[in-house]
Amino acid sequence: MSEDRLEWVLSPSFLDGLDTLDTDQLRSRRVAAEAEEEAVSYIRRLLQGRLDILRAELRHRHESGSDVAGDLLSQLSAVLSDDHPDQRDTLGTRATRLRVPTDTEPHQQRLDEVVAGSSLDDLEDLPVETLEVYVSRLTEFEQQLSATRRQLFDRIDALRNELAARYKDGRAAVSDLLVERG
Secondary structure: HHHHHHHHHHHHHHOOOHHOOOHHHHHHHHHHHHHHHHHHHHHHHHHHHHHHHHHHHHHHHHHHHHOOOOOOOHHHHHHOOOOOOOOOOOOOOOOHHHHHHOOHHHHHHHHHHHHHOOOOHHHHOOOOHHHHHHHHHHHHHHHHHHHHHHHHHHHHHHHHHHHHHHHHHHOHHHHHOOOOOO
């Protein structure tokens, strides 16, 4: 993902004149929007993992009444499971991709900046106040990524709808998808 491409996909002009674009241009825009959504979703999943770890550590410290780090390693699979009560898909069910997208560097850098470069391997050295600040920052960044993701889904849906309308009324042929492009 490049910041320039993300800016372009999110710009108001990205969806202007869809009915005037040729079908290949529509498909190209759809591919670009899907690639950006995939990158944002990937970073969001990484962020949610970090949030789950930090929240579990804070919960442990609050429950134990101690500032001493807990043994998260033994609980890690439960902390990161999909059954976690803090994990809700607010955008409804979408297909989950099982690959690491290319070019996620800009969002990865922002994610690292949110936790001041901490890889969280120094969790036991972090005071509760720092953990709480990280949770707050990550939560805010997650909300930003979710809003971006919603915008990307809106664009993808608009492009898919235009393509579907073209296939339905004959302006585009499904057989064109089978033609190898060189």
